Amino acid sequence: MTQPTHDEAHGGALGTRLNWLRAAVLGANDGIVSTAGLVVGVAGATDDRSALLTAGLAGLLAGSLSMAAGEYVSVSTQRDSEKAALAVEKRELREQPEAEFEELVGLLADRGLSRAVAREAAEQLTRRDALRAHARVELGIDPDELANPWHAAWASFLAFTVGALLPLLAIVLPPAGLRLTVTVCCVLGALVLTGWGSARLGAAPPGRAVLRNTAGGALAMAVTYATGSLLDVAGA
Structure with missing residues (x-):
């Protein structure tokens, strides 16, 4: 077929x-x-x-x-706005990583994942690159493709x-x-x-x-x- x-x-x-x-x-x-x-x-x-x-x-x-x-x-x-948002997110990840992790879990769950799957996905994304995960899921920004x-x-x-x-x-x-x-x-x-x-x-x-x-x-x-x-x- x-x-x-x-x-x-x-x-x-x-x-x-x-x-x-x-x-x-x-x-x-x-x-x-x-x-x-x-x-x-x-x-x-x-x-x-x-x-x-x-x-x-x-x-x-x-x-x-x-x-x-x-x-x-x-x-x-x-671009300046994107960089400022990334800087804020980076600071929040450094100062309150647990709260940011739970926020990521919640955002993934809001997209239709079960709480357990959302938590597992958040753990994998955070281990790989926490800032990139939050930038994409929370801010809708790709750190590698900022507006030029x-x-x-x-x-x-x-x-x-x-x-x-x-x-x-x-x-x-x-x-x-x-x-x-x-x-x-x-x-x-x-x-x-x-x-x-x-x-x-x-x-x-x-x-x-x-x-x-x-x-x-x-x-x-x-x-x-x-x-x-x-x-x-x-x-x-």
Whole structure:
């Protein structure tokens, strides 16, 4: 008989994958939508290729650096919190090991183990590495895989840059009469792909993710294009 496949991710693997997914998807989507909104807004006011290129490059650089800095600060705060929690747990294990042991037994029992099995498991985990056992069971932290701010920053920087290149190239490469159409089509197509990909990697239904991505991108481009057109008509 064919064994059933089992594709679920568990524990730290899922947490790590979702962290990378979050940074990559947010970076790519933000790069696509913000740069598309910027260049489409400028296109509403002018069809000058150099103006579009300058605006797109400025948006790409500002956005990618901003995303990287934001992720670095956010994940650094998370890492500091994890390290502080581990330090507290380490001190408690040193000062009151019996109470911490009973706490571990209780946590394991709360997960469905009988009291006897929970106590045996706690004894084995404590002998192997008490701090690691408490970190994983009590805090939900893997001491060997603390959040890495540099990884998150680079992932966001690269994802934003890749996403931003699409609308930038789409607005400057085609002839003037096709720029807007090509850009809108490319952006909406890319948002469909990123929405579908993020949903699939996160084991979620793709419909809502795709709809959110495309609706948000379309709205952003419509608003900025209308604003650019109004400014052009007003002679601003």
